[in-house]
Amino acid sequence: DTAVSQTPKYLVTQMGNDKSIKCEQNLGHDTMYWYKQDSKKFLKIMFSYNNKELIINETVPNRFSPKSPDKAHLNLHINSLELGDSAVYFCASSPRGQFYGYTFGSGTRLTVV
């Protein structure tokens, strides 16, 4: 029973398309995140939500929009995909203020062609 699950695991799409990545956690955590790991292996935070409220919004293009319908779900929508969006996107969750409970999903490898 996966704690933090992301779908799809792989996504190949053409430039200009719009795509979504879904994330669900069954740990009862209050906070969820999206991280991006680029080709240089940097793992950088994009967004965090606490109980459906946006907490962190790093410098991310407006084409990226997170949506949290409830505290167990945090989806990532990307409009007008560009080649530079190719990366591995990780969803994570944590109890608020407790880093040792920070749990990552297995990642979604997005390839834009």
Place this chain on the structure above:
Amino acid sequence: DQQVKQNSPSLSVQEGRISILNCDYTNSMFDYFLWYKKYPAEGPTFLISISSIKDKNEDGRFTVFLNKSAKHLSLHIVPSQPGDSAVYFCAASADGFGNEKLTFGTGTRLTIIP
């Protein structure tokens, strides 16, 4: 601006010996540090952490040392086992509660040689 640096992209260690992974940081506001382990096609998993009020934290075979004056931390694994082969990420955070953003290094690939 890379605030957390892992200067060794890879490290090979004989099974049974000690593995030492290093991490440097530049932001003096960081007050909590963590190590994550990552296997291929999986997300990072939490390994061990240390608060800035301590200089050492131990959990079984894993020990993290923090040298605040040098802005340096290290992870010691002893004895090293084949299952320890993975990529290890150092991460740091400032302003704990209410801002749980983690800043990661680029990782060190550890290979344990049987």
